[in-house]
Amino acid sequence: MVQNLNILSFASYGNLLTERPGGVGLPKGPHWEERLLTATAQETYQYLSSDSVYLDYESGMSILAVAKEGEEFQYFYLDKPVCVYPGVRFAIAPYQDSCTVHMMARRTSWPQAEPLTVSVRELALSRRLQVERVYTFFYHEKERGFFFRGEEHSMLELTYVDKGSIHSVAGGQDLVLTQGDMAIYGPNQWHMQYADPDCAPSYITITFDLEGDSLERLLNRKFRTPQKAVLLLQQMLRERDREDRYTGDMLISLLGQLLLTVLREAEGSARLPLRTANAINNENEVVGHAQRFIGQNVRMKLSVPMVAREVGVSPSYLTALFHKNLQISPGEYIRRAKLQESKLMIREGKMNFTEIAQVLQYSTVHHFSRQFKEKFGITPTEYARSIR
The missing domain is CATH 2.60.120.280 (Regulatory protein AraC)
Structure with missing residues (x-):
């Protein structure tokens, strides 16, 4: 994958030059030579010099590939002038059809060029x-x-x-x-x-x-x-x-x-060692624990504070996590879970509607029937007929 070019990421291969009005701080004088290099998708070269080499983008989307002896190329998007250290192999490749860069080096140690086969398009993220x-x-x-x-x-x-x-x-x-x-x-x-x-x-x-x-x-x-x-x-x-x-x-x-x-x-991939990833995993665990507790105890008289105590967080934090991950409140999740359970109980056919309402802790069978119709658009009686 192509990396962002900054002081830290590029430190092993060179340094970044300061851009200022009127031009870049490239070396000048009789001992230095500047050339325009054009790379195409069909023709790319790698270079090596015993002295520092200066590069700056001119046109096109330019990728700078760099590597130390015996190492694989690392790829950077060349959007600022750089100095490549002596002994570092480098290549310029286009992201699209072609690109052009300025290269400045000492006349006595101009980088040696060798053909290089590299497909930068393969560096772009694509779906597996x-x-x-x-x-x-x-x-x-x-x-x-x-x-x-x-x-x-x-x-x-x-x-x-x-x-x-x-x-x-x-x-x-x-x-x-x-x-x-x-x-x-x-x-x-x-x-x-x-x-x-x-x-x-x-x-x-x-x-x-x-x-x-x-x-x-x-x-x-x-x-x-x-x-x-x-x-x-x-x-x-x-x-x-x-x-x-x-x-x-x-x-x-x-x-x-x-x-x-x-x-x-x-595939047993290890979790990313990032605090943000761990935080997301912890949030998922809290929500999942709450969902399992509600599902396993759906016939109890449940409340948000009760569920929050079970998962070890405050009711307000649990509410925030449910809104973030499920886009509903934990109270609404409990209500939906009870109504889904009522459909299962109706399909099992072991209880009448009054008994189902009592088992699921509804205050009256009328309260249960009203919530059922609000959620599913039909009454419990109509649902029971539809599955016979």
């Missing part, structure tokens, strides 16, 4: 993995013991279990995916899914096309979904409901981030 299309993005709420007889298609398919558990059958394996598990089916891979008779699961499926790196290492296995990937899935669900002109772009971008997060986790 890119989601091309998202075909379907569904949140399934299934009845107890549901059975899907199976299919195969040319797209990749991701499955994430949000509630309960499902059986994922593919590649000769019957894997049990529980809450927080993910599985990915490959192109043209036959797969089927079903639930145990006493389980009414909720899960997400996404079908998509991918270019670049293969997901081969993730296929035919189940894995725990990293908390950051869970947050991305939740953001995708919110984006899906927006339905504006950029919804598709956002979903494709978020799915790409999710897959990269899962791949990094699978």
Whole structure:
């Protein structure tokens, strides 16, 4: 990757010259010679001198490659005049078609030039993995013991279990995916899914096309979904409901981030040793801990102070983290979690609406029914009829 040219980053190879009105402080006199050097994508040279060499950009986007003896080139964007130390190999290459720089050196030690093959375009950041299309993005709420007889298609398919558990059958394996598990089916891979008779699961499926790196290492296995990937899935669900002109772009971008997060986790990449990265990880851990506590105790009488005590932060800080990461308050998250739990309980069919309202700590069944309709647009009775 091309680096910024500054005093610290360039210190091992040379120093930066001060630019001032009327010109740059390049050496002058009969012992010095100045030439204009033009480099093209097809023709690039490397230079070496036993004396200091001065360089300044003239036109085009110029990349300065420098290296000490026995070392690999380091690349800098040449946007200011520099002095390259004696014995440092250097080359000028264009970012686009061509570039021109001033080179000043002593006549008696003019740098020797040798052809160099270097593709600076490869230094630019490019995608190793890119989601091309998202075909379907569904949140399934299934009845107890549901059975899907199976299919195969040319797209990749991701499955994430949000509630309960499902059986994922593919590649000769019957894997049990529980809450927080993910599985990915490959192109043209036959797969089927079903639930145990006493389980009414909720899960997400996404079908998509991918270019670049293969997901081969993730296929035919189940894995725990990293908390950051869970947050991305939740953001995708919110984006899906927006339905504006950029919804598709956002979903494709978020799915790409999710897959990269899962791949990094699978490869066991070490966390970046940056305080900012650690802070983000700590925030994710707090939010994830709070979400797990709410999910595991959703039938209790929950409050924001109670959840904050559980995760070891103040209610105000927890509220700030929820707004930052989930774009909702923890109180609203609790309300939604209870309503999602009520749908699961309705699908299980073991309780009537009054009992469900009592178990979920609603003051009255009417309060429960009103919140249910506000959230889902139908009454609990209408929802129960729709799944029979």
